[in-house]
Amino acid sequence: xxxxxxxxxxxxxxxxxxxxxxxxxxxxxxxxxxxxxxxxxxxxxxxxxxxxxxxxxxxxxxxxxxxxxxxxxxxxxxxxxxxxxxxxxxxxxxxxxxxxxxxxxxxxxxxxxxxxxxxxxxxxxxxxxxxxxxxxxxxxxxxxxxxxxxxxxxxxxxxxxxxxxxxxxxxxxxxxxxxxxxxxxxxxxxxxxxxxxxxxxxxxxxxxxxxxxxxxxxxxxxxxxxxxxxxxxxxxxxxxxxxxxxxxxxxxxxxxxxxxxxxxxxxxxxxxxxxxxxxxxxxxxxxxxxxxxxxxxxxxxxxxxxxxxxxxxxxxxxxxxxxxxxxxxxxxxxxxxxxxxxxxxxxxxxxxxxxxxxxxxxxxxxxxxxxxxxxxxxxxxxxxxxxxxxxxxxxxxxxxxxxxxxxxxxxxxxxxxxxxxxxxxxxxxxxxxxxxxxxxxxxxxxxxxxxxxxxxxxxxxxxxxxxxxxxxxxxxxxxxxxxxxxxxxxxxxxxxxxxxxxxxxxxxxxxxxxxxxxxxxxxxxxxxxxxxxxxxxxxxxxxxxxxxxxxxxxxxxxxxxxxxxxxxxxxxxxxxxxxxxxxxxxxxxxxxxxxxxxxxxxxxxxxxxxxxxxxxxxxxxxxxxxxxxx
Ligand SMILES: Nc1ncnc2c1ncn2[C@@H]1O[C@H](COP(=O)(O)OP(=O)(O)OP(=O)(O)O)[C@@H](O)[C@H]1O
Numbered sequence: 070x071x072x073x074x075x076x077x078x079x080x081x082x083x084x085x086x087x088x089x090x091x092x093x094x095x096x097x098x099x100x101x102x103x104x105x106x107x108x109x110x111x112x113x114x115x116x117x118x119x120x121x122x123x124x125x126x127x128x129x130x131x132x133x134x135x136x137x138x139x140x141x142x143x144x145x146x147x148x149x150x151x152x153x154x155x156x157x158x159x160x161x162x163x164x165x166x167x168x169x170x171x172x173x174x175x176x177x178x179x180x181x182x183x184x185x186x187x188x189x190x191x192x193x194x195x196x197x198x199x200x201x202x203x204x205x206x207x208x209x210x211x212x213x214x215x216x217x218x219x220x221x222x223x224x225x226x227x228x229x230x231x232x233x234x235x236x237x238x239x240x241x242x243x244x245x246x247x248x249x250x251x252x253x254x255x256x257x258x259x260x261x262x263x264x265x266x267x268x269x270x271x272x273x274x275x276x277x278x279x280x281x282x283x284x285x286x287x288x289x290x291x292x293x294x295x296x297x298x299x300x301x302x303x304x305x306x307x308x309x310x311x312x313x314x315x316x317x318x319x320x321x322x323x324x325x326x327x328x329x330x331x332x333x334x335x336x337x338x339x340x341x342x343x344x345x346x347x348x349x350x351x352x353x354x355x356x357x358x359x360x361x362x363x364x365x366x367x368x369x370x371x372x373x374x375x376x377x378x379x380x381x382x383x384x385x386x387x388x389x390x391x392x393x394x395x396x397x398x399x400x401x402x403x404x405x406x407x408x409x410x411x412x413x414x415x416x417x418x419x420x421x422x423x424x425x426x427x428x429x430x431x432x433x434x435x436x437x438x439x440x441x442x443x444x445x446x447x448x449x450x451x452x453x454x455x456x457x458x459x460x461x462x463x464x465x466x467x468x469x470x471x472x473x474x475x476x477x478x479x480x481x482x483x484x485x486x487x488x489x490x491x492x493x494x495x496x497x498x499x500x501x502x503x504x505x506x507x508x509x510x511x512x513x514x515x516x517x518x519x520x521x522x523x524x525x526x527x528x529x530x531x532x533x534x535x536x537x538x539x540x541x542x543x544x545x546x547x548x549x550x551x552x553x554x555x556x557x558x559x560x561x562x563x564x565x566x567x568x569x570x571x572x573x574x575x576x577x578x579x580x581x582x583x584x585x586x587x588x589x590x591x592x593x594x595x596x597x598x599x600x601x602x603x604x605x606x607x608x609x610x611x612x613x614x615x616x617x618x619x620x621x622x623x624x625x626x627x628x629x630x631x632x633x634x635x636x637x638x639x640x641x642x643x644x645x646x647x648x649x650x651x652x653x654x655x656x657x658x659x660x661x662x663x664x665x666x667x668x669x670x671x672x673x674x675x676x677x678x679x680x681x682x683x684x685x686x687x688x689x690x691x692x693x694x695x696x697x698x699x
Contacts, residue, residue: 070246072366072375076195086155090148094204096141098211100134102219105349107131109223113342146421147205150280153200157192160378164188173489175385182265187381190260198371206364207635210355215352223347227330231351233291234322238358241314245307245365249366252304253373259297266293272573291611304366319355326351346698354535368596378409388488394508400515400596401500402465402627404486409495411456454493455481455657456650459472463595463643470638472671473647479631483599487516487627499597501619517595519603521631530559531566533585537593544590553587554607554615579606585617591622601631611638616640635675642670 080087107127115123168176168184184587215351217235236420270277270286276312278285330347332622333339339347456478463469471479485492488504497504500514517537525533534550535541546566550556558581564567576584590598602613619628632638639658646654647666654665661668 070250070368070372073198073372075379076156076341076375079159080152082159083152083155084154086148089549090145090152090204090209093141093148094207095146095211095435095493095528097138097145098208098215100138100141101212101353102215102350103134104131105346105353106219107134108349109342109346112345113340117342118227121532125492132221137699138554149200149204155198156199159198160192160195161188162401164192164378164381165532167384170386171384171483172388175384177413179381180261180265180268182263182268183261184255184381185268185545186261187377190264191377194370194374195223195258195378196369197272202364202367202371205360206368209360212357213354219350220347220354223328223343223350224333226335227326227339227347230322230325230329231354234318234325235358238315240582241311241318242361242365243300244616246369247309249307249369250367250372251305252300253370254376256300256304256370257295257373257377259300262397263290263293266290295305308362312359315358315362319358323348324350324356366537373387382444387690388491388509389505390509391506395506396508396511396579397500397515398626401465402463402596402625403500403629404463404500404597405496405499405501406461406482406485407461407496407498409456409459409492409497410454411478411493412454412489415488441579452620456485459650461643461645461652461655463512463627465627466625468630468640470641470644471629471631471647472633472638472668474637477647478650479647481650483601483629484633486597486599487513487518488697504633513591514620515596517590517598517626519583519586519590519600521587521601521605523579524579524583525570529564529567530562530585531572533570534566534592538587541592545694548622549592550585552615553584554611554618555581555584555588558584565574580608580611583607584611584615591619595626598626598628599631600628602633603630604637605633609634612637635672 073101107130107500110160111124114120115127128673140675165188168188175319213235213502217228220231220420266286270290277283283330320428326347330344332346334341347476441661459482471482473479481490484490485497486499486504488507488509499507504512514537531543531546532539534546534555538545544568547556550559550566559568570577570585574585574637577585583603587603589598590600605617612634613636630638630641635658638644644658644661646665648667654661654668656664662672
């Protein structure tokens with residue numbers, strides 16, 4: 070029960086509510102324990118000797134205890150709700166805040182569905198335990214302890230039977246708990262896998278429909294659902310053992326007490342009242358024992374969920390912030406890579422993976438470690454570099470283009486500049502300061518980034534453009550949108566800048582989404598702008614206009630452009646050709662045409678075999694797509 074014990078720290082802010090809960094749990098138990106004693110008094114002192122006063126007094130005490138017990142139980146319900154809801158609220162907030170602090174490398178290790186299950190279902194399991202389980206557990210323990218004390222006081226000799234019975238029950242409970250907690254872990258893992266299937270399916274609904282893979286997805290879900298059900302049944306079977314075992318132990322105890330107690334009463338060692346009181350205490354003590362069998366389920370489930378919540382909270386952000394991090398009001402935009410190598414770490418516990426029907430394709434969205442680490446060097450063990458020994462220097466304001474085959478490491482390289490990942494070897498410096506010394510927030514605030522996959526949030530167009538600078542004026546938003554060639558289509562939308570962007574930008578075309586993403590990056594007035602395939606969905610004419618506007622809008626900004634089309638990089642100050650994680654050629658368009666066979670190959674593949682002979686070497690003459698055609 071280590072994880073549940075660790076969870077108790079979340080009770081600290083609610084210590085007064087906890088105290089109220091404790092008092093209101095103890096009181097009804099104490100009241101219930103008074104009743105058999107009063108019953109003994111009424112029988113022995115009142116009924117047997119015809120003493121009405123004793124009967125009245127005993128009855129009055131029992132009435133008062135019933136009232137106090139009822140009031141306390143009401144208070145207990147209120148404090149229980151406050152405690153459990155409060156802790157669940159704190160846990161959800163802490164989990165979400167912690168996830169925001171995690172870096173790409175951490176998040177690569179967990180599927181979205183896994184995280185969502187932990188923040189929703191696992192927190193709810195803990196909340197239910199705190200709301201119902203904890204007070205019931207406490208009540209059961211108090212009842213057992215209280216009745217054992219009263220049994221001992223009533224008759225020590227007869228109580229021996231109870232001690233033996235409790236010892237046997239304790240062994241049974243402990244054994245069940247030991248087996249149940251890991252089983253509940255598996256249950257939650259299966260639930261998380263199931264949620265991942267739903268999340269991936271909904272996120273990729275267009276792909277599912279386009280490839281007519283609904284039957285596959287239904288089968289995938291059915292299998293995940295079956296695995297979840299099978300684990301639940303396994304747990305159910307184990308829990309089914311608890312009730313009859315504890316019931317049997319209790320009933321054997323009752324029979325033993327009836328036998329020995331009956332003999333003692335006939336023999337005159339015990340009065341009838343004492344035997345009745347003893348039996349009542351026995352019932353009070355043994356009923357919660359049966360209740361405990363039900364609670365074993367709740368406790369084991371809560372332990373498993375606490376472990377899963379703590380696994381996330383214990384995850385150290387892979388990016389460490391320096392003790393006194395470097396910050397700056399603006400960036401000049403100088404970037405230096407010095408012998409930089411990088412590799413992605415292996416990840417994902419195997420049992421957390423999403424089940425996929427045996428025959429089907431690629432496991433639909435679930436990257437296996439081999440696939441993830443099968444980097445440019447074709448390795449499968451996750452220990453080869455995706456980038457190797459990269460060195461270059463970029464002056465402020467330069468435009469750098471990165472070209473290379475898919476998987477050659479272009480995105481990985483630009484992701485190292487804002488420190489999304491930490492270089493495995495070597496040094497990366499921005500404005501002559503090692504990125505490890507930079508405050509990640511300060512560094513990223515001055516880097517405008519347009520990622521390969523455009524992510525927009527539900528909200529208005531304006532809110533999306535101003536995502537990085539919510540305080541930007543309307544004029545600034547429009548200026549950024551104009552530079553990104555987005556203004557015209559935004560104005561053509563029904564509510565202009567106040568038009569709603571649907572979830573994931575569903576009501577916009579790919580090129581429109583990209584242009585909003587570019588405007589969003591421009592609005593932060595970055596010192597470094599990274600465009601990772603940012604215009605892949607935009608036609609060549611619009612791309613040319615964007616580049617022209619960028620020249621005017623971002624005069625002093627260092628720009629990294631990851632591109633597939635040579636036409637996007639003609640005006641770059643330096644073009645890096647990446648191959649297998651290494652820079653294999655470097656220079657301007659003119660230089661590379663003469664020095665780099667790979668560049669010439671790419672050029673030939675995009676403009677045709679005869680193009681090399683005709684293509685003018687002076688990039689300035691080719692800056693418009695119409696004129697660029699050989
Ligand atoms: N998050 C990740 N975890 C593990 N491996 C990754 C991850 N991202 C990329 N890789 C691997 O690193 C290598 C380089 O990928 P990267 O995305 O940098 O290539 P790229 O040149 O940008 O490709 P593309 O042009 O297709 O976008 C690939 O082999 C890829 O499988």
